[in-house]
Amino acid sequence: MSVAQAKNPPSKERDSEVAIRVSDLSKTYPVPFARIRALVRRNSKKPVKALSNVSLSINKGEIFGLIGRNGAGKTTLTKIIATLVQPTAGSVSVLGYDSVRKDEAVRRLIGLATAEERSFYWRLSAIQNLMFFARLHGMSGRSAKNRINELFELLELHEVARRRFGELSTGNKQRLAVARALLPNPPVLLLDEPTRSLDPLAAARMRELIQFLSHRQAVSILFTSHNLSEVESLCARVAIISRGRIRGIDSPANLRMLTQNTERVRILLRSVPLAQLHGALMHLGMDFSFEEESERVSLSLTRQPEDDSLDAVLKTLNQLNATVLDIETERATLLDLLTQYEKE
Amino acid sequence: MLTGLIMSLRLLPRRILAFVIRDFRLYVSYRMQFFLRILSVLTVVTILFFMSKIFSGFTDPRFAQWQDPLPSWITGLAVLNYFTTGFQSLANSIRQEQMQGTLESVLLTPINLPTVIVASSAWDFLETTFFSFLYIFFGRVIFNVHYRGSFLLAVAFLLLTTLVLACLGILSASFTMVFKRGDPFGVFLGVGSALFSGVFFPTELLREYAGPKLGFISFLLPATYGLDGIRQVLIQGHGLSQAKRPLITLLILLAILLPFSLWVFGRAVRKAKREGSLIQY
Numbered sequence: 001m002s003v004a005q006a007k008n009p010p011s012k013e014r015d016s017e018v019a020i021r022v023s024d025l026s027k028t029y030p031v032p033f034a035r036i037r038a039l040v041r042r043n044s045k046k047p048v049k050a051l052s053n054v055s056l057s058i059n060k061g062e063i064f065g066l067i068g069r070n071g072a073g074k075t076t077l078t079k080i081i082a083t084l085v086q087p088t089a090g091s092v093s094v095l096g097y098d099s100v101r102k103d104e105a106v107r108r109l110i111g112l113a114t115a116e117e118r119s120f121y122w123r124l125s126a127i128q129n130l131m132f133f134a135r136l137h138g139m140s141g142r143s144a145k146n147r148i149n150e151l152f153e154l155l156e157l158h159e160v161a162r163r164r165f166g167e168l169s170t171g172n173k174q175r176l177a178v179a180r181a182l183l184p185n186p187p188v189l190l191l192d193e194p195t196r197s198l199d200p201l202a203a204a205r206m207r208e209l210i211q212f213l214s215h216r217q218a219v220s221i222l223f224t225s226h227n228l229s230e231v232e233s234l235c236a237r238v239a240i241i242s243r244g245r246i247r248g249i250d251s252p253a254n255l256r257m258l259t260q261n262t263e264r265v266r267i268l269l270r271s272v273p274l275a276q277l278h279g280a281l282m283h284l285g286m287d288f289s290f291e292e293e294s295e296r297v298s299l300s301l302t303r304q305p306e307d308d309s310l311d312a313v314l315k316t317l318n319q320l321n322a323t324v325l326d327i328e329t330e331r332a333t334l335l336d337l338l339t340q341y342e343k344e
Numbered sequence: 345m346l347t348g349l350i351m352s353l354r355l356l357p358r359r360i361l362a363f364v365i366r367d368f369r370l371y372v373s374y375r376m377q378f379f380l381r382i383l384s385v386l387t388v389v390t391i392l393f394f395m396s397k398i399f400s401g402f403t404d405p406r407f408a409q410w411q412d413p414l415p416s417w418i419t420g421l422a423v424l425n426y427f428t429t430g431f432q433s434l435a436n437s438i439r440q441e442q443m444q445g446t447l448e449s450v451l452l453t454p455i456n457l458p459t460v461i462v463a464s465s466a467w468d469f470l471e472t473t474f475f476s477f478l479y480i481f482f483g484r485v486i487f488n489v490h491y492r493g494s495f496l497l498a499v500a501f502l503l504l505t506t507l508v509l510a511c512l513g514i515l516s517a518s519f520t521m522v523f524k525r526g527d528p529f530g531v532f533l534g535v536g537s538a539l540f541s542g543v544f545f546p547t548e549l550l551r552e553y554a555g556p557k558l559g560f561i562s563f564l565l566p567a568t569y570g571l572d573g574i575r576q577v578l579i580q581g582h583g584l585s586q587a588k589r590p591l592i593t594l595l596i597l598l599a600i601l602l603p604f605s606l607w608v609f610g611r612a613v614r615k616a617k618r619e620g621s622l623i624q625y
Contacts, residue, residue: 029619029620030618030619076620079620082452083452083617084448084451084452084617085617085618085620086614086617086618088618104454104455104456105454107452107453107454108454110452112452116445116448118444118445118446119445119446119448119449120446120449121366121370121444121446122444123369123370123373124366124369124370124373128366128369131362131365132362132363132365132366133449133453135358135359135361135362135365136359136362136450136453136454136455137453137454138351138355138358138359138454140358180449
């Protein structure tokens, strides 16, 4: 049908692995009627620069994370990809279709789920809302009903299907937004904080669904969230956006290395006197710090990730017949990186 | 391009149906308003019946359409109802979607702008058809109002005038899209049509009492030609050849306003997308 037609893009990107390509994208929100305002007021509003030279690409079947503070430009970028906002400069293509010139074709290929509750009709039931949007996607009554049943099953919404949207819990409203995004079975999904209002179990199931869609159905997913551990666990690559600029794109592990390329290791020991431990470790030529609590000793060191210093320490401890109770490592987090960019 | 157009046309009825079902469900979720509106139509027709009795035998012989004012008033109100929908419906539905926050989710689906325009107003026209019919129905069943002309020709005039007014409605919706409030078309057409288009009295009287300058306003309003045409065919029993003046004027207005209003609406949506103000109100 319409999706099938849109799956045959005319451009050279038909066979490429790229699902979304963002090139030199900038967006400045103009002040409406700026000239008139300037005439009337001295301190008139200034245009807001929301995005500046943003470039990134998302591969087919990839879960791509986008993190940043509130107002960093995540929503603007998502809305430009979804054709709801027009860029000031640069371009976005979705499976080869330009988001401005071929916006209708792009809309056939994407599903957008936001945390915006106002995007539904509050006096209509969950099923009536989805039927409306399914028909706008061109589905016939029967195929729409079948698809909605599938999605209600998948997202555990059957019990609330006939309840008015306004009566649903925040979590169910959010799941309904994801169901709406999945209605036309789109090859590209834009998920804006899809687990924000979900309880821990529902959030875990949502993450499973996202992984299923990406791995089994090769859906390309742009995933924005403020839950950094969730982004780390789901996304192969992450972009950090700050004040409208992309500050880094890489795997979460490599991004963490950007802020601090060492890790701190803390080893908790028993059955070894502190003086003996101190003397035995001296010859390793490393800096250690020690803390003694009753019969236990806590030993800390800083090392390059995956170097052999930890192995040397453990061998020495083994020679001393020390009992290792626990080992903790502490690396820089994405939060450290975000904090660093915001300070700059 | 052609395939896309054919597909859009093929899906058009389904999409219109989606809007109609949605709006019907929203409408019946407020049950009381439906019955109160029926009651208000009946009340208005009853009041007009008694007012018309004041003028029995006193009407000016110059005004052929107004020998019995009741059919003219009923026709005027039924048709004005339709015209008002024509120029207000789209702007209202755009504004409502902006206030609800649902405009973005509608524009996120693969429908084109002409479809949004037609489909957004579809339920309003169905509802108005019902209530306009009620005016005629109550007039005929309760107060024995009969028309001697062709209903088919009257419907043709009605559709043509509504199309012209819908073009002004598209311009009005463009203002709503950009300025959010303060639409000059709505004010001009809303107040203007009732006063200057001959809904309650012949437009000739306006020129006679208020002077040619104020009377000229009635020439600028498409509703004047629509009402004149409908009354000519319905009350005076004229054919198309006798009612060609309002017919040709309406056709010319349609030919100019339709492409112009669609172009302006497209520009308004692009402007709202540039400003990121689709769901602002």
